[in-house]
Amino acid sequence: MKVKGKVFKYPDNVDTDVIIPARYLNTSDEKELAAHCMEDIDAEFVNKVKPGDIIVAGRNFGCGSSREHAPLVIKTCKTGCVIAKSFARIFYRNAINTGLPILECEKAAEEISAGDEVSVDFDSGTITDVTTGKTYKAAPFPPFIQDIINEGGLLASLKKHSS
Amino acid sequence: MTLTQKILSSHAGLDKVVAGQLIRAELDMVLGNDITTPVAVKEFEKAGFTRVFDKDKISIVLDHFVPNKDIKAAEQSKQCREFAFRHCVSHFFDVGKMGIEHALLPEQGIVTAGDCIIGADSHTCTYGALGAFSTGVGSTDMAAGLATGQAWFRVPSAIKFELTGKLPANCSGKDLILTIIGMIGVDGALYKSMEFTGKGVGNLSMDDRLCVCNMAIEAGAKNAVFPVDEVTLSYLDGRSERKPVIYYADDDAQYDKVIGIDLSKITPTVSCPHLPENTVRAGELRSVKIDQVVIGSCTNGRMEDMQAAYRILKGKKVAEGVRCIIIPATMKIYRECVEKGYITAFIDAGAVVSTPTCGPCLGGYMGILAAGERCIATTNRNFVGRMGHVKSEVYLASPMTAAASAVTGYITEPQE
Incomplete structure (x- = not known):
């Protein structure tokens, strides 16, 4: 699988309260929630994001609450993937479980700039900054997690193995 | 093995686990609230599951937006209520009986020492105060837990905190955990356990320990855990629904780091x-x-x-x-x-x-x-x-x- 898009860049410790503020969590409707994606850190994100665009961030992306609404709204906005130096552990699980592609790559997260055109090849873990011509290699998922992703998320995978 | 690894290995049916290993563990409790349960129910039903693994090992607590703050919140509570009644969930807490989940479950004796617990709320790490492995997950993990009674984990390595002394009278467990987070940072324990040991542990009340473990997530930790001692046993006595199981860290357990903290040096922290x-x-x-x-x-x-x-x-x-x-x-x-x-x-x-x-x-x-x-x-x-x-x-x-x-x-x- 490959994605290509423009980069939205954010700092370290982007928390789930800015990804999807709790004041909107009185619903679990993805489309309604997605209208507020990244609202408290970048109110323009939802107006500017185009399918395939990529979020690049620093350390500990998705820290804070366990709300699965966070990866869900990023996915519902048709974001191609999130590249970060590291992910908070619950967000990491939730992204895998809900099928939001994420990649850990310290160097790419450091060097890629906002607005750059970036392409990602998930099979090889290669990140290419088309604007600068640089390429990066992301850490691959362990096979166990790769299987969950390939089988369409945690529940689909469980269902497949239980029947 | 660390205390966390001991609990996990036992729940995975393995004699030994090592940091980084992926395991599937049996769960003693699966928890959700009025924000995360509706998403879990949707996923549970979408995947075609019709039965929960054990009605007595599920807790659903309405606490975030109740008494309902608006119509949408009321709809979410209703979804939780209907699911709980349909599956005869024993530990369902509605207005009048409810409390904030992480204060309520220990208080009611629903979680106990030696348990392996997941909750669709990041502060589920609170129950480590009782000598349990307990960690926050998302709604899909909760749905999988509801259906199978199991969850996958990457076995964490640990940071050991060696506590000595006694907190000053104007400090509490909150000042201790804020001090620790200030020391190691909001991702200082990312993917890791925070294990508390030392003579100072005995000087911390159960409320202090619950507070300390509660905020482990704010340092990025997977879980935090205290050893079971007299304070734990007297807290659990007459309260715990299930028999507590006591695990100990091995003497030769490996830690990523050991941090010594003299409780008497803690100051009121903001x-x-x-x-x-x-x-x-x-x-x-x-x-x-x-x-x-x-x-x-x-x-x-x-x-x-x-x-x-x-x-x-x-x-x-x-x-x-x-x-x-x-x-x-x-x-x-x-x-x-x-x-x-x-x-x-x-x-x-x-x-x-x-x-x-x-x-x-x-x-x-x-x-x-x-x-x-x-x-x-x-x-x-x-x-x-x-x-x-x-x-x-x-x-x-x-x-x-x-x-x-x-x-x-x-x-x-x-x-x-």
């Missing part, structure tokens, strides 16, 4: 906006004027927290221009506050007392801040917009510091 790691001594913030005080939450809504607030507010007045909101975390605590005269003292001081709810902590309702407003709160997060407007500010502190600040109107260090 986390400044907008990250829990931005800690300073409360006394350094004397010029910071506040508009609101919140004393409550899964971090600090327990009986000792109410007592700390009572001791400071009794016979005093909340400063002019300050709103002070006090929220006992469970109905049992609420009732005890009534019986002991705390509520009368709080009202006489000019504070308001609410029924148990997570409400203001996450900016839900019951104390939302306007632009430019500042709150000192005993809650757990001070992120941008956490309690209201993106231009509002939250300072995290202990119940003693929050109550002392309510009286002066400025951030104030409680006296020894």
Whole structure:
């Protein structure tokens, strides 16, 4: 699988309260929630994001609450993937479980700039900054997690193995 | 193996596990609340599951937006209620019985030592105080837990905290955990366990330990855990529904790091906006004027927290221009506050007392801040917009510091 898009860049410790503020969590409707994606850190994100665009961030992306609404709204906005130096552990699980592609790559997260055109090849873990011509290699998922992703998320995978 | 690894290996049916290993573990409890359960129910049903693994090992607690703050919140509670009734979930807590989940489950003896627990709420790490492995997950993991009674984990490595001494009279478990987060940072324990040991453990009350473990997630940790001792056993006695199982860390357990902490050196600590790691001594913030005080939450809504607030507010007045909101975390605590005269003292001081709810902590309702407003709160997060407007500010502190600040109107260090 490959994605290509423009980069939205954010700092370290982007928390789930800015990804999807709790004041909107009185619903679990993805489309309604997605209208507020990244609202408290970048109110323009939802107006500017185009399918395939990529979020690049620093350390500990998705820290804070366990709300699965966070990866869900990023996915519902048709974001191609999130590249970060590291992910908070619950967000990491939730992204895998809900099928939001994420990649850990310290160097790419450091060097890629906002607005750059970036392409990602998930099979090889290669990140290419088309604007600068640089390429990066992301850490691959362990096979166990790769299987969950390939089988369409945690529940689909469980269902497949239980029947 | 570390204490966490011992609990995990036993629940995975393995003699030994090592850090980094992926395992599938049997769960003793699967928890959800009114925000995360509706998403889990949707996933559970979408995947075609029709039965839960064990109705007695599921807890559904309505606590974030109840009594319902609006129509949408009411719809979400209704979804939880219908699911709980349909599957005869034993531990379902609605208005009248509910409390903030992480105060309620230990109080009711629903979680115990040696358990392996997941909860669709990040502060599920609280129950490590009882000597359990307990961690926060998302709604899909909760749905998988509801269906199978299992969860996958990457076995964590650990940071060991060697505690010595005793906390000063003006400090509590909150000051300890804020100090630790300030020391190691908001991702200082990312993917890891925080294991507390040492002679100082015996000097920490169960409420202190629950508070310390509660905020382990604020250092990025997977879980935090205390060893079982006399304090644990006397807390669990007559309360625990299941028989506690006691695990010990091996003498030759490997740790990524060992950090020694002398509890007697802890000072009243405040986390400044907008990250829990931005800690300073409360006394350094004397010029910071506040508009609101919140004393409550899964971090600090327990009986000792109410007592700390009572001791400071009794016979005093909340400063002019300050709103002070006090929220006992469970109905049992609420009732005890009534019986002991705390509520009368709080009202006489000019504070308001609410029924148990997570409400203001996450900016839900019951104390939302306007632009430019500042709150000192005993809650757990001070992120941008956490309690209201993106231009509002939250300072995290202990119940003693929050109550002392309510009286002066400025951030104030409680006296020894």
